[in-house]
Amino acid sequence: MSPTIHVNTAAIKAHTPIVISGPSGAGKSTILKRLFDEYPDRFGFSISHTTRGPRAGEENGREYHFVTKEEFEALVEKKGFVEHAQFGGNCYGTSVKAVQDIAEKGRVCILDIEMEGVKQVANHPTFPRPRFLFLSPPSKEVLEQRLRGRATDKEEAILKRLKQAEAEMDFAKSPEAPHDKVIVNDDLDKAYGEVRDFIVGKDA
Numbered sequence: 532m533s534p535t536i537h538v539n540t541a542a543i544k545a546h547t548p549i550v551i552s553g554p555s556g557a558g559k560s561t562i563l564k565r566l567f568d569e570y571p572d573r574f575g576f577s578i579s580h581t582t583r584g585p586r587a588g589e590e591n592g593r594e595y596h597f598v599t600k601e602e603f604e605a606l607v608e609k610k611g612f613v614e615h616a617q618f619g620g621n622c623y624g625t626s627v628k629a630v631q632d633i634a635e636k637g638r639v640c641i642l643d644i645e646m647e648g649v650k651q652v653a654n655h656p657t658f659p660r661p662r663f664l665f666l667s668p669p670s671k672e673v674l675e676q677r678l679r680g681r682a683t684d685k686e687e688a689i690l691k692r693l694k695q696a697e698a699e700m701d702f703a704k705s706p707e708a709p710h711d712k713v714i715v716n717d718d719l720d721k722a723y724g725e726v727r728d729f730i731v732g733k734d735a
């Protein structure tokens with residue numbers, strides 16, 4: 532057994548990361564963009580690790596930390612990822628260090644991750660507990676309208692997202708869900724205000 536990596540608990544607790552999840556189309560990107568625009572110096576996104584090769588224009592340590600399968604697995608062994616997953620034959624993960632780097636710069640790390648990742652973060656053996664926010668669409672029907680309205684996905688992708696959305700929403704209602712707050716994105720301004728209150732506090 533390899534020893535687990537060191538975690539700078541103090542830095543992370545001083546700037547508790549926020550995990551935001553919710554079905555695709557719930558409005559996470561829209562709301563986070565607004566938050567970053569309003570508070571440009573307060574937040575940070577961690578740089579993920581991946582075993583896929585860099586694409587033209589991508590730089591190691593900027594878009595991703597590009598690593599070999601062996602390096603990735605060694606970090607998994609050491610509990611060096613707060614969450615990791617496989618997509619299309621490649622591994623992707625958010626390292627403890629990447630989140631820590633943001634906290635050490637005095638910023639709050641925002642993690643936009645899906646259900647399986649949320650479970651992993653919540654169950655990590657040494658990483659301090661972040662704050663968990665779930666953004667929900669008002670209903671499945673409205674979610675479907677928004678996904679279609681966004682017009683970025685093909686029919687097959689929309690159906691897949693809707694199925695995954697159902698799983699996300701069932702999980703959020705289940706007793707094992709770690710969410711500290713559930714916000715329904717019905718009216719965008721109202722939902723944004725609630726997200727901001729949760730993340731930066733009412734008097735910010």
Ligand SMILES: Nc1ncnc2c1ncn2[C@@H]1O[C@H](COP(=O)(O)OP(=O)(O)OP(=O)(O)O)[C@@H](O)[C@H]1O
Pocket residue numbers: 553554555556557558559560561562677678680681716717718719720722
């Ligand atoms: N309250 C709202 N009322 C109406 N439309 C909304 C509202 N919030 C977001 N939308 C629209 O819904 C669509 C989905 O939003 P967005 O792309 O932010 O979702 P997302 O949760 O980030 O999805 P993904 O995880 O796929 O990136 C967008 O077209 C956005 O403009």
